[in-house]
Amino acid sequence: MKFKDKVVIITGASSGIGRQLSLQLAAQGAWLCLAARHVERLTALADECEKLGGRAMAVPTDVGQESQCENLINKTVEKFGRIDVLINNAGFGIKGSFEELPDLDLFKSVIDVNYYGAVYCTRFALPYLKQTKGRIVGVSSILGKIGMSGSTAYCSSKFAMAGFFDVLRLELKKHKVSVTMIYPGYVVTEFAERMVKPDRTLQGQEGRKFYTKSMMTAKRCAHIIIKATARRKRQLIMTSYGVIGVWLNLLAPRFLDWILPFISRMNKERIGGGRI
Numbered sequence: 639m640k641f642k643d644k645v646v647i648i649t650g651a652s653s654g655i656g657r658q659l660s661l662q663l664a665a666q667g668a669w670l671c672l673a674a675r676h677v678e679r680l681t682a683l684a685d686e687c688e689k690l691g692g693r694a695m696a697v698p699t700d701v702g703q704e705s706q707c708e709n710l711i712n713k714t715v716e717k718f719g720r721i722d723v724l725i726n727n728a729g730f731g732i733k734g735s736f737e738e739l740p741d742l743d744l745f746k747s748v749i750d751v752n753y754y755g756a757v758y759c760t761r762f763a764l765p766y767l768k769q770t771k772g773r774i775v776g777v778s779s780i781l782g783k784i785g786m787s788g789s790t791a792y793c794s795s796k797f798a799m800a801g802f803f804d805v806l807r808l809e810l811k812k813h814k815v816s817v818t819m820i821y822p823g824y825v826v827t828e829f830a831e832r833m834v835k836p837d838r839t840l841q842g843q844e845g846r847k848f849y850t851k852s853m854m855t856a857k858r859c860a861h862i863i864i865k866a867t868a869r870r871k872r873q874l875i876m877t878s879y880g881v882i883g884v885w886l887n888l889l890a891p892r893f894l895d896w897i898l899p900f901i902s903r904m905n906k907e908r909i910g911g912g913r914i
């Protein structure tokens with residue numbers, strides 16, 4: 639019950655990992671500010687959170703827009719009076735190689751949402767987080783540690799998050815504000831369905847086939863994130879494959895470069911024959 643009566647902002651709360659974070663924190667009695675673009679989903683989630691024993695407010699927000707992030711922070715402070723935790727979780731990916739992109743608009747929008755969204759929210763929340771000696775969380779990805787072909791924009795955004803938050807952690811040490819970076823592997827959410835193709839259509843059902851029953855559930859992922867946040871962990875690489883990948887990247891980068899195309903191909907084949 640570490641988060642009882644703590645004011646927590648969760649971006650990307652409307653589905654997947656963010657939704658599970660909201661429900662589990664509500665069950666601990668947290669006061670939640672839920673942010674994403676889908677208003678109906680957010681309001682329904684706020685009701686569910688209240689029934690679980692938390693307090694919750696939905697603030698429709700596109701984190702790619704600086705003014706909307708400022709509004710999110712202002713609304714939270716107006717309603718709850720302070721901020722204890724900011725979880726930067728909103729994000730999406732695009733599918734296709736760099737050369738397949740007709741222009742850079744889609745590429746830039748990934749950076750705007752995944753990277754600048756986190757930077758904007760952190761910037762506006764920082765004065766309040768310093769007052770409470772609060773916690774900042776960045777939900778990155780194992781692709782924020784290791785490059786994978788077909789993910790230039792996504793990897794760039796997640797690597798940038800790591801750079802930003804690793805420096806911020808050092809700068810905020812004197813204020814006792816912790817920064818926890820999370821690097822999940824594959825998690826069963828709507829993420830793959832919502833991946834945008836170079837022609838700007840969504841992967842949809844094709845993406846859904848990507849998931850297998852052995853992948854981590856959003857519920858488990860959220861549970862691990864909450865534990866790491868409570869302990870003010872520096873970073874958390876979620877799966878053993880992730881840990882092995884990070885070590886290989888340091889000790890045998892050429893071997894990793896050699897093996898990654900095989901993993902990438904396996905993933906593509908799975909899209910044609912997934913089980914969920």
Ligand SMILES: NC(=O)c1ccc[n+]([C@@H]2O[C@H](COP(=O)([O-])OP(=O)(O)OC[C@H]3O[C@@H](n4cnc5c(N)ncnc54)[C@H](OP(=O)(O)O)[C@@H]3O)[C@@H](O)[C@H]2O)c1
Pocket residue numbers: 649650651652653654655656673674675676677699700701702727728729730751777778779780821822823824825826827828829830832
């Ligand atoms: N699933 C995985 O395998 C996996 C692996 C590693 C890391 N991650 C990371 O985990 C985080 C959560 O993803 P997920 O797996 O839970 O996917 P998801 O189910 O698709 O959820 C993504 C969330 O981000 C929100 N979002 C997207 N664009 C937004 C914007 N412009 N402004 C505000 N909110 C926005 C979505 O809400 P709206 O559409 O309502 O705005 C949604 O709530 C992401 O940062 C992702 O990169 C996921």
